[in-house]
Every structure is written in structure tokens, then in C-alpha cells.
Amino acid sequence: SGELYCSLPNPRNVRFESVNMKNVLHWSAPEGSGDGVLYKVKYAVYGVGKWIRKPECRNINRTWCDLSSETSDYEEQYYASVKAFLNGTCSDWMETARFNPLTDTKIDPPMVSVSSTDKSISIILTAPEKWKGSPEEESISLLQVYPGLQYNVSVLNKKTKKRWFFSISNNTLVVPWLEPGTAYCVSAQIHVTTPLLDSGFSKEHCIATLKDK
Amino acid sequence: LGACRVSMSMAEIRAGFAAIKANIQSRDPVRSLSILSHPHSLHKVKSSDRCCIAHHLFTFYVDKVFRHCRTEDSFVNRKISSIANSFLSARRKLGQCREQNNCVCGEESTEKFKQILANYEGLNVTSAAMKSLGELDILLDWMEKSR
Incomplete structure (x- = not known):
């Protein structure tokens, strides 16, 4: 896929931010990367061996990706991962901690x-x-x-x-x-x-x- | 849990686990395997079998998990032993209730528990124990959902 040796610094602080089980992946841009960085995202169900790409978050320049529908089954737990690209080089995949929608969401007031x-x-x-x-x-x-x-x-x-x-x-x-x-x-x-x-x-x-x- | 109502301080266990969750789960690099949730989900256990499965699972955690989860971190070790003590007393109560109510595991649930043991035996003891401990919230979520 045209990826050269991955020497780009990694995305940082990759984590889920969840409110009422609207589960959005967030990250910070690689240190000192400036403009033009693009990202792609994948996710996995814990206990199932397959990473699944998120097409709507392929080659995006924003630093978030809504994975709510992919993580809507709160009887499961999940991981997500982000990779950065710039001028033909790339970063490593950077993963979240294990995400449990049931315990790791925030709840709005009534x-x-x-x-x-x-x-x-x-x-x-x-x-x-x-x-x-x-x-x-x-x-x-x-x-x-x-x-x-x-x-x-x-x-x-x-x-x-x-x-x-x-x-x-x-x-x-x-x-x-x-x-x-x-x-x-x-x-x-x-x-x-x-x-x-x-x-x-x-x-x-x-x-x-x-x-x- | 099915025919058995066991009083245990879920809030205390939850708080204890929440305090060490990131530490314990970071020691488990294998994302593609689960002890409790794949290929069978606890959430599909029939309500009539819950009492029996819960007793099996408490015995599993007491006999095969907590004792193999010592870490170099005394804070984490204290939390683990506190959770283990709660499980010990809950298992005793569940065992008594199981006898009184003659809770037996159906064939399907027996198969599920065998799969859990097979998942555990598929890893070396320390990895399997640490992974099982990292999945404690899966067990707690299932128990609370069955309330």
C-alpha cells in the first residue's frame, strides 16, 4: 500500500471518549507533525482475532472517529487502533486500552x-x-x-x-x-x-x- | 443468580477491580483470545443455570486465578487479595444455596464452562490467570445483568 519504512512519530493518547454509549475514538497528532497528516483506523472485538478497518475513517485529517455503531453491543469489549501517514511515511499502529462500553461510558444528567x-x-x-x-x-x-x-x-x-x-x-x-x-x-x-x-x-x-x- | 440470592459487595469488588484494571489488562497482550466471552458468551446462559454456572465460575477464580496473579506491585496485590476474599465468601454462600436448591448445570451450560476451562488451559498458567483476572468485569457485568 505504498507504505515506506514507518519513521513517523506515533499518534498519541489514543482513547475512547464515551457519553451515553456514543463511543468516539480520539487521539492527538504525532509530536511535531504539523499539517498534512492523514490517519486510518481499525477496531477489534476483544476475544475475536480480526482487526476490522473503518472505511469512513480512512485517510482522514481529523483526530477523531465515531465507532459508536461498531461498538454498540455492550456485552462485548473492544480495542481500536490508529496509524498516521505523511509524505509517504507512516507511524506504528497505536492502540487503545480495552474498552468496556458498560463501565467506561459517561452518563448525562437526567x-x-x-x-x-x-x-x-x-x-x-x-x-x-x-x-x-x-x-x-x-x-x-x-x-x-x-x-x-x-x-x-x-x-x-x-x-x-x-x-x-x-x-x-x-x-x-x-x-x-x-x-x-x-x-x-x-x-x-x-x-x-x-x-x-x-x-x-x-x-x-x-x-x-x-x-x- | 437464578434460584440463589447471594449478598456480596459488588460495589467494593467493582471499585477494587477498577483501581487495577488498566494495570492488569496491560499485562495481557493477547486480544484475540478471551477466557469468558468467546466463543460462548456468558450472557447466553439460561437463567435456570445461572446459579450453577456462577458457583463454577467462583470456584474457577478462587482455585485457578487469584492464586496465580501475584505482581511486583503491592497495591495491585492488596486489591487482588481483597477481591479474592470477597469471592471466597460468596462461593461458600453459593455452594450452600446450590445444595439447598439442588441447582444443577444443564448440558449447554456445562459445555460453556468446559469451553472456559479449555480457553484457560490453552495458555500458560500465569498468562491464563492474568487474562482471567482482566476479564473480571465481564463476570461482574453478567452477574449484575442477571439480578
Whole structure:
């Protein structure tokens, strides 16, 4: 394939970056390589002896490659590898560590929706969906992937600055005995105990309880 | 796990493994072979066989894996022995439950476990033990999925 002796420095820091199982291979350009470097990518299922080329990431000049559909089976584990080319010379193949989509992904915060009465607020939480290749594909909530998924919910009384924390397994929470006509701000986080995975907290959703009747 | 409910601190084992995963897996250069996941996947084990297979696998890890995984790194060794102790107690409980519930492995699952042993015996002891330890998350993922 026209590859001469591979004397080009290697791509660096080759790793998967994964959010909600959208699994993207990232790397840094070879040290001091400047412009014009092209790359190709291959991947392998752990335990299966074959490297598989990724055609959409052949001769690319960007330093990432989306391997989400190739690594969508989270009962498997994977490796990926990158090779650099410049002016007829090349680098070695540089590999990731073993990638386990189930334990090595990050999870987005849940979606939060709130409503209120005069003395309570109701909170509905929605876990993010697993990445899917196209809108037509069936949606899989991360709740199905992680049966032990829980929600940590923070409720702040804007007037008194008093904050409560709740940890719940189902996705709805009603906070009673609140002050009428008062603003409360809600934020929530996903917590999976095993494997240990925590999302960040969602942005705050503020709502005021209705004034006294 | 099928008929048996065994309490074990999965979070502790997971945390212990996560702390040494990169170290252990980097000692296993053979990507084209797996002990637990190929050619048969644990995820295809029938639910009625899970209790029996889990007991076999715990015995496999206690008798054939942990004892052959000493490293030059004392931190890694401490984590390995902590995981091993958790497996020892879980195996005892699973063994008791297996007897009480007469959990037997079906033919298909017996074949799967034989394949796991064959995969293990296909490598020298240290490599096989280190590879098996590096696949602990495959076992833990399967156990948690079966909850």
C-alpha cells in the first residue's frame, strides 16, 4: 500500500471518549507533525482475532472517529487502533486500552420537569437514552441498561437557601409541606452503584409554589 | 443468580477491580483470545443455570486465578487479595444455596464452562490467570445483568 519504512512519530493518547454509549475514538497528532497528516483506523472485538478497518475513517485529517455503531453491543469489549501517514511515511499502529462500553461510558444528567401546587412541587425525571444510530432505531433508556440506576435530587428554597437532598429509584418525586408563593430550584443527578457511574447534576429548574388561596 | 440470592459487595469488588484494571489488562497482550466471552458468551446462559454456572465460575477464580496473579506491585496485590476474599465468601454462600436448591448445570451450560476451562488451559498458567483476572468485569457485568 505504498507504505515506506514507518519513521513517523506515533499518534498519541489514543482513547475512547464515551457519553451515553456514543463511543468516539480520539487521539492527538504525532509530536511535531504539523499539517498534512492523514490517519486510518481499525477496531477489534476483544476475544475475536480480526482487526476490522473503518472505511469512513480512512485517510482522514481529523483526530477523531465515531465507532459508536461498531461498538454498540455492550456485552462485548473492544480495542481500536490508529496509524498516521505523511509524505509517504507512516507511524506504528497505536492502540487503545480495552474498552468496556458498560463501565467506561459517561452518563448525562437526567431531564427534569417540575410542576407545583401551593404547598408542594412534583418532579419528573427522565434518564438519557443509549446512543442509537438513527431516529428509527428503537430507543433504549439507560434505565434498562443499568437496572440499579437511581436519582439524587436537590431542592433549594431560594428564599431561605435551605436545601434538601433525596435519593430515589423511581422517576417521580413529590416534595410536600412547602411554603406557598415561594421559589424552589430543583437539580438532579444519576447515580449507578455498580458499576459505579455518576452523571453531573442537571442545570437548575426553578418554580414558584402557588400563593395561598 | 437464578434460584440463589447471594449478598456480596459488588460495589467494593467493582471499585477494587477498577483501581487495577488498566494495570492488569496491560499485562495481557493477547486480544484475540478471551477466557469468558468467546466463543460462548456468558450472557447466553439460561437463567435456570445461572446459579450453577456462577458457583463454577467462583470456584474457577478462587482455585485457578487469584492464586496465580501475584505482581511486583503491592497495591495491585492488596486489591487482588481483597477481591479474592470477597469471592471466597460468596462461593461458600453459593455452594450452600446450590445444595439447598439442588441447582444443577444443564448440558449447554456445562459445555460453556468446559469451553472456559479449555480457553484457560490453552495458555500458560500465569498468562491464563492474568487474562482471567482482566476479564473480571465481564463476570461482574453478567452477574449484575442477571439480578
